[in-house]
Structure formats: C-alpha cells, structure tokens
Amino acid sequence: MLKQTEGSHAVAEAVALCRPEVICAYPISPQTHIVEGLGEMVKSGDLKDCEFINVESEFAAMSVAIGSSATGARTYTATASQGLLFMVEAVYNASGLGLPIVMTVANRAIGAPINIWNDHSDSLSQRDCGWIQLFAETNQEALDLHIQAFKLAEELSLPVMVCMDGFILTHAYERVDIPTQEQVDAFLPPYEPRQVLDPAEPVSIGAMVGPEAFMEVRYLAHAKQMQALERIPQMAEEFQAVFGRAIGGLTHSYRTDDADTIVIAMGSVLGTIKDVVDEMRDAGEKIGVLGITSFRPFPIAAVAAALKHCKRFVVLEKSLAVGSGGIVATDVRMAVTGMGLKGYTVVAGLGGRAITKKSLHALFAKAGRGELEPVTFLDLDWQVVNRQLERERQTRRSGPAAESMLRDVGTVASKIA
Amino acid sequence: MSLQPVKFYQTGTFTVGNRLLAPEERSVQANMQRTSSLNSGHRACQGCGEALGARYAIDAAMNATNRQLIAANATGCLEVFSTPYPETSWQIPWIHSLFGNAAAVATGIAAAIKVKKQKGQGGDVRVVAQGGDGGTTDIGFGCLSGMFERNDDVLYICYDNGGYMNTGVQRSSATPPAARTATTMPLGPEPGNVFDQGKFVPAIAMAHEIPYVATATVADLRDLEYKVTKAMGIRGARYIHILVPCPLGWGTASHDTIRMARLAKETGIFPVFEAEYGEVKSVLAIRRPLPVEEYLRPQKRYAHLFGKSPAVATIARIQALADKNIRKYRLQARQGEH
Known part of the structure; x- marks a missing residue:
C-alpha cells in the first residue's frame, strides 16, 4: 500500500509486519520515532504477542535482546550514536553467541563534541563487531531491508544492523510502499532457532573458550559472513519475486558502464551524488556511482568487478578513521589492490554538515583532472581550524577546543550554505 | 518465624x-x-561457599518449579568453575552473557517465555539470574535496578563473598570495612578497606518495593531453601542475597565456611531477614549476640587487626556496625523467643 509517511514510521510498520516477539526500547535521537511507533502498536493491541520493554540503558536493551533471542523469540531493538557505543560490549556478545537480533541504527555522529546530526561514525565504529551491516539509501530501502534482515539473521544465526541516515531518512516524509502481511509472511518464515534455552533440552550457552578452540569459533563468525555474501544477492531476488521491487543486494551501480570516474558511497547521500552525476553526464563527463549496501560483509569481489573498467575512484564517506583517513576507503582500496587505479578518499558530511551538489561538482571535476589530494575533507573551514591551531601554539592554557572554535564561528547555528 | x-x-x-x-x-x-542442579566435578575451591549456596538455591528453585527453570549467570567464579567446557555442571538451561548484564538477560528470557506461553508455544518456565557481589552490587547494578523497577518476573540471587575473588580478591562495594583485599591492602594509617563506604543491596532492593527481598547464609541451608521456594511462588522481581564465605579471599580454612557464615549471622555482621514490598517481615533472630572478634579473628583478611597490639578502636567500630544491624533489623530474640 502506498503511503506518505515518516521514515521511522515506515520502519516501525515493516518491523511490526515481521511479527517481532520482544522489542527493547531506550530513547536516543534520531531513532526514537521507530520504537515510539512500535510501542504504540503493542499498546493498542495492533501488534499482538509482542513484549515491549522500556529498559534503563542501551546496554540493557541489547542484554534483554540477548536473553529473549536465546530463548527463541524474534527480537528487535533500535539505537544510534552514543547508544550504540554504550551497548558495545553486548553488541559483540550477541554476534559472538550467534543470536539473530535485528537492530536499526539511525546513523548519528559520536561525541565529543556532542552532536545529534547524521554521519556514519557510529555503525562504522562497529566495523569488526561481527554483525552484518546493511545501509539504506532511501526510506523504501530502509523499510524493505528490515524484512530481509530478519530472514538473513535467522538463516545464518547472526545479528543484523540496518543502518539508515539519522534525520535525513528517519525524519523525512516520503512516499513508501508498505507491504501486506501476506507478502511478508510468504517471504519470512517463523523463527527456528539454532540454539534455545529450553528446560526440555537443557543446554549451557556462553562457556569460556580457551586457546584450544577460540580461533576456530572466531573463524566460524567470518565463515558466516562469507555465507552472507552469497545469500544477500539471492535474498534480493527472492524479495523481488514476492514484493516486485529490486531492493538489497551487495552493491548498486549507476551509470558506471563506460565511466572513467566512479564515486563510491553509502546511504542517502547517494541520491545527491546521482543528481550530480546526471548533470555531469549531460555535460559529457564519463562518471558513475557505486552504492554499497552491504558494508559487512564487505563485497570485495563485487566492488572490484564494478571498478574494473574505470580509471579512478572517489570514496565519499561520512566517517573518519582518525589518524589514517577513510574507513570505507580502506576496504575499497583493498578490493582494488593491483588494479592500478587512482583512488581518492573524501571525508564529508561529518556531524550533519550538508553535502551540496555545488561542492560535489567541484570535487568530482577536481578528481577528474587528477588534482584531488589523496585524503580530502569536503568543505572544511580551514580558517577556523588554523585559528585554533595558532591559538594552541601561542597559549598553553588555550581552553576547550570545541568551545573556542564555536566562538570563532559565531552565532550561526550551523554551516548549511 | x-x-x-x-x-x-x-x-x-x-x-x-x-x-x-x-x-x-x-x-x-x-x-x-x-535435582542436583550443580553437578559434582565443577572446579570450585575446597570449601567454596558460593558453590554450596548455588546448589541449594538452584535445587530449591528447580524443585519449586517442577524443573521448569532457566538461569542467566553473570561472569565470575560461579560461571567459570561450573562450565569448564566440554564439561558443564548445570542440569538446567543456562546462559552466560557478560559480567554486568545478568539481570537484563533474565528479563529478556522472561519476556520471551511470556510471549511463547501466550502463543501456546511454551509452558510456565521460570527464570533465575545469579552473580557474585561484584556482578551485582557494582558492574551489574544498573541492569539489576532496571529489572527491579520494571518488576520483571525474575529471581535474582547474589552470592556475596565480599569481593572480586575470581580476579584475585579485589575490593567491591560489598567488601566490609577493614578487610584486606588486593586493592585495600593492610598498609598505612587505616589498613584494609575504608569505613563509611560500600552498600547493602538488600536495602536498596527493598527501596524498589519489589514483592520479595531476603538475605540468607550458607549456615542456615533450610532457611535458604525455604526463601528460594517462597520466592519462586511469587511473580515479579525478587531478590535473595546470600552470604557465601570464600576460603581463598577471606583466608579461612575450607572446613570453616559454614562456621564463618554462622558467626556472621550470630554477631549481627550480616542480618538475615525477609521483606515484602519494602517492609521487613521476619528475621532469623540471634539468641545471644557474639562479639565480632569471634568472627574477625579466624579470617586472615583481618589479621592486621590482631597483631602485637590489637586494633581495639577498629574492632570497636566494626562492633558498632554489628550492633546497629541488630537494632535496625531487630535481630536479638527477646526472652521466650527462639
């Protein structure tokens, strides 16, 4: 059914259609509207046979999820930013125990300085936590990826994060196609746990594993991610057969066939990039886009294949590997090792900094001319940075950096231009 | 009584x-x-109070629930010594997740059981969470308070041996004053753990006004069984705090575990009582309170109090704490009572 609705509510409806049995909720922006929506559905009785638990922290949210998933219940939670960091110990534990929990991450920056706006620092900080990470480009994709996520998670006994850009997607009202219960039931079978706490067949779960088997247990986690690499594209096809939409998969190419330059990105910024690519194509530039949907497992072969015929690539990412450069770029560079491509890393949109078409035009043109630095910070205000560096050179007690820089910027609330 | x-x-x-x-x-x-919930062959030290307490508590809970019981365990001695895989000592479905989340994991288990029962896919299975004092009063305290406050259908059992024994006897918020631990050494002007710190979680549990809170020791095992059985007959959040002497951490003989637990109770150091909805309902009375010195002296963790010149003032402070417990919980039996 077509509907004009908020991204968060679209996701809440999709999750409800998956018949979750336990939902743990702790408020953190910009994820709150999702669990609010689900809480409403449980309270009103529209979502039956589901326990909605208001927990006292994100650490508890993931811990409750671990308990309920291990007892055989389909389990969902959502978080963002600091919340994801606060639950990290349990995040690793859930994947280590092989519990198929599905969690939305409404991507948001990590402090300090505290910032509620979008970038990908939160889920990318969990790069190696063992969860599958799928990134949505649109609200429709966010909605649909949740339905695929439950199936993927339960088949592989691995937890899945569905990552959607905070505010940009979660709070945007868009037209989405909400599937019917019959469609979802046809696609997603009931949860058959691989391991379950059941007095009829008692098992011990979570014993200590020493050097004699630890490597093997960890390798199994990797092997499962490699299985996911095969299952994700198949699942997109199965999904299309039921729902009639091409959603999911590992990567999406757009106008890359004869492209000399390919821009690589994840999430909602792909829309802006595609607009810029269309305009540059109209002007005769051979440029295309590769969107990465599956960040974990990272589709090395698919990325290499997509970049096979280009001359250069630009990884534009909303994250920063401090002291190194890019996080996504590192994986992309590994995928194209030996292919002789020129690669650029662009760190953009941190903490909600707008990524404008104007800036992207200039950026891609510069890349095409071979004039881009290996690592670029898009639209960085060098004046503000240099002033602070100078202040720190001059004064020992220069004070808190963020506050000094805000004072220099002045009363402009944000740098949207 | x-x-x-x-x-x-x-x-x-x-x-x-x-x-x-x-x-x-x-x-x-x-x-x-x-039921022998905790099989022999586990790796606990000789004279381990926690192993004894856990076996009695979980056996009683299994008995009370017709063996329809699942346990969530915090990281700690009990977790490590009971599941040296490929061996496990547990007769019930058992999960260990993390140090600080046993109460929350148990909440999740209880929620799943509730839904499965509603759907006609499962029976009336009950949940216990268990941990040591570190996993309960310190790192797991947030999750514990959350579980209490929501009145989730979980019995949480804390095995209190007054420190982080699994990591080599460090101080926890349940370590008593003056006690030597690896992080409160008997050095300086105030040797051992400092006074006026720490917390008594049963009282905090009572402040949540949950249906049932009780304390027990491994010296009164019938009383422990009775309290666990009673707790399993109640729905909602329940808390039982069991004093379990630790020969390793306390520096006591392994054959003295039960004696030490009895002395803790008989001196008033550890009040044994039960409370419903925040009100104390009964206590295990002390017939004739013993001086705390009898409890302190056999323990090497207090050896610094009994050197060439005994630390009279420090012992008096501990005596005052025991006396306060006796007054506060009305532990002393009046004549004619026993």
Missing part, C-alpha cells in the same frame, strides 16, 4: 536426620530425588 518445625533425630545435622522424616517434611537436599 520463617522455618517450619523440624524434628531432629540426630542433633547438629540437617540432612541425615531429614531422611528419617516423612518425604514432605524433608529438605530439598535430603530428598532422594533431589
């Missing part, structure tokens, strides 16, 4: 005499079909 009258055919024992009683009067441990 909390205990049913039991006739003792052999003075001074609980189990042997029990077996001469009618089956319905026997303790869980004296039952010929006892």
